[in-house]
Amino acid sequence: MSSVPDSSATTGEQTPPERHHGRHVPQRPPRRGHRRHLPGAVIPLVVGLVIGPVFVALYLAAFHAPVPHHLPIGVVAPEQVVTSIEQHSAEHGDAFAVTTFPTERDARDGVTDHTVDGALIVDDGRAHLFVAGANGPAVTQTLVGALTPVATALHIELSTTDLKPLPAGDTRGLSVFYAAFGIVLGAFLFGLTIMGVGRSLPHVWRAASAVVFAVLAGLVVAWLVDTVFGALPAPFLLAASIIAMLGLAIAVSTATLLRVFGGAGTFVASIVLLALGNATSTGVLPAQFLPDWLEPFTHVLPVGIAVRALRGGAYFQNDGVASAFVGLALWIIIPAAVFVLVHEFQIRSDRAPGASSDAGGIPAS
Numbered sequence: 243m244s245s246v247p248d249s250s251a252t253t254g255e256q257t258p259p260e261r262h263h264g265r266h267v268p269q270r271p272p273r274r275g276h277r278r279h280l281p282g283a284v285i286p287l288v289v290g291l292v293i294g295p296v297f298v299a300l301y302l303a304a305f306h307a308p309v310p311h312h313l314p315i316g317v318v319a320p321e322q323v324v325t326s327i328e329q330h331s332a333e334h335g336d337a338f339a340v341t342t343f344p345t346e347r348d349a350r351d352g353v354t355d356h357t358v359d360g361a362l363i364v365d366d367g368r369a370h371l372f373v374a375g376a377n378g379p380a381v382t383q384t385l386v387g388a389l390t391p392v393a394t395a396l397h398i399e400l401s402t403t404d405l406k407p408l409p410a411g412d413t414r415g416l417s418v419f420y421a422a423f424g425i426v427l428g429a430f431l432f433g434l435t436i437m438g439v440g441r442s443l444p445h446v447w448r449a450a451s452a453v454v455f456a457v458l459a460g461l462v463v464a465w466l467v468d469t470v471f472g473a474l475p476a477p478f479l480l481a482a483s484i485i486a487m488l489g490l491a492i493a494v495s496t497a498t499l500l501r502v503f504g505g506a507g508t509f510v511a512s513i514v515l516l517a518l519g520n521a522t523s524t525g526v527l528p529a530q531f532l533p534d535w536l537e538p539f540t541h542v543l544p545v546g547i548a549v550r551a552l553r554g555g556a557y558f559q560n561d562g563v564a565s566a567f568v569g570l571a572l573w574i575i576i577p578a579a580v581f582v583l584v585h586e587f588q589i590r591s592d593r594a595p596g597a598s599s600d601a602g603g604i605p606a607s
Contacts, residue, residue, distance in 0.1 A: 285505065293512050300521040300536075308531040310384055312339040314357070316349045319364035326392050327362070337388065353405050356558035359528070360385040362392075369393035374406035376557035378415040380527055406557045409475055417473035418552050419525025421485065422545055425463050429456070429489040430516055433496025434508065445582060452493050460486025476556035484555070484566055488548040491573035492519075495544075498577040501584050519545040524553075544573045 315338050317324050324342060331338040341358055343349040349361035353372050359381050361372045371389055373382045386402060393400035408415050432455050436448055443451070464482035467474045474481060492515055499507035499514075522532060522539040529540040540546035547562070547569040554561030 289509050293509065293517070296513055297517045300517050304521045304532055304536055305526060308380065308527050309335065310337045310530050311534065311537075312336055313381070313384065313528070313530040314339045314341065314359055315385065316341050316343050316352045316358040316361035317364075318343050318346055318349050319362060323362075323364050323392065323396070326395065327389070330388060330392070334388075337384075350405065354559065356554060356561040359530075362389055364393075364396070364398070367398060369396065369398040369400045371400055371402045372405055373402060374557065375404045375408045376406040376415065376553060377528060378526075380531065409472055411472035412474065416526065417467055417471065418549055418556075419520075419523060421463055421467045421474065421552070422488065422523055422525055422549050423520050425459055425485050425489045426492050426516065426520060426545055428459055429492035430496050430511060432489075433493045433500065433511065436493070437497050437500040445585075448497070449578075452490060452497075455493065456486040456490035459489045460484075474552065474556050476552060480555045480563070481552060484548050484551050484563070484570070487567070487570040487574065488544055491544040491570050491577075494574055494581070495577045498581040498584075501581050514543070515545075519543045522546055523549045525549050544570055547573075 315327075317327060317340055324340065327338065328340055331340065341352070343352060343361065346363050349358075349363060350372055352358040353361050353374050356374075359374065359377050363370045363372070369389075369392070371385060373385055375382060382402075382404075386400070390400050411417070432452070436443070436451060440448060440451065460482040463485045464478055468476065468478055468481055495515060496507075496511045499511045501507070503510055518539055522529075522536050522543060523545040524540055525545075529537050529546070532540065540550075547566050550562035551566030555563050
């Protein structure tokens with residue numbers, strides 16, 4: 243008796259369900275492998291599409307039409323002149339916060355220690371404006387533009403003296419922003435990398451690597467911005483220390499966000515530390531030129547804290563330096579403590595009875 247070949251093998255038809263002891267045995271549906279590829283393809287797409295527009299939105303919100311709000315200025319002048327300036331401020335959305343000084347010397351000191359951004363002196367038929375070019379061209383232009391009509395109404399020509407001019411290596415006052423942005427970007431990438439290729443390192447190795455990165459980056463960036471380009475006339479060790487602490491704060495915070503939120507931590511760190519941090523750093527414009535909802539971040543996020551200290555150390559009698567050491571230290575210590583606590587909690591959870599061996603935990607250090 244000759245055997246008949248299985249027609250399903252040649253025609254591609256499905257074989258009828260097998261029978262087992264007289265019962266039908268259902269076949270498993272074919273595996274749809276494309277579904278397991280969707281997260282890996284869709285998540286980067288979403289992250290890229292969200293982060294880019296967020297960057298654009300934040301920078302446009304901060305810089306597309308900057309106008310001052312409560313810009314601090316000092317005045318030594320008759321009462322009617324002070325009233326005129328306050329009226330101008332009110333008509334332009336409270337552009338200035340006016341402080342009266344008893345003497346010209348007090349007003350000059352207010353500019354040099356960064357209590358005010360400019361000071362107008364009106365007496366004996368003269369109108370003189372003291373400014374600090376280190377605040378950036380936008381501040382000087384705003385003050386001159388607003389106070390010239392005041393002098394004109396008094397039939398006096400306004401003269402100007404720059405008490406803190408920018409160095410030849412930084413004629414636009416942007417070098418501190420570029421220095422801060424560079425170290426923040428490098429520290430962000432360090433945080434991503436240490437949680438990738440260095441994810442199994444013991445805590446002490448992670449900490450040592452982060453500290454070495456911060457110290458070397460601080461020295462190199464300070465050398466570039468100060469020695470090479472002459473763009474930041476701050477004491478070298480002071481600038482290197484602040485830059486190093488900024489780098490360490492960003493690196494530790496990035497790693498902690500990844501530890502806490504997993505892959506989503508990259509998205510959070512990009513928005514908070516890179517986009518929001520740099521947009522509100524005051525490296526481009528002072529905090530008083532930012533929208534009201536952005537201005538508070540200047541005093542909280544590490545980039546704004548560091549930029550104020552760098553500018554203060556270079557021009558304004560160390561304005562903001564002491565608070566920067568405290569603030570940046572907190573941005574290092576608190577995220578580091580959170581990192582260790584979350585890491586240990588995840589390790590214990592993975593070792594708990596009944597925990598899956600492939601739960602995704604990171605090996606204990």
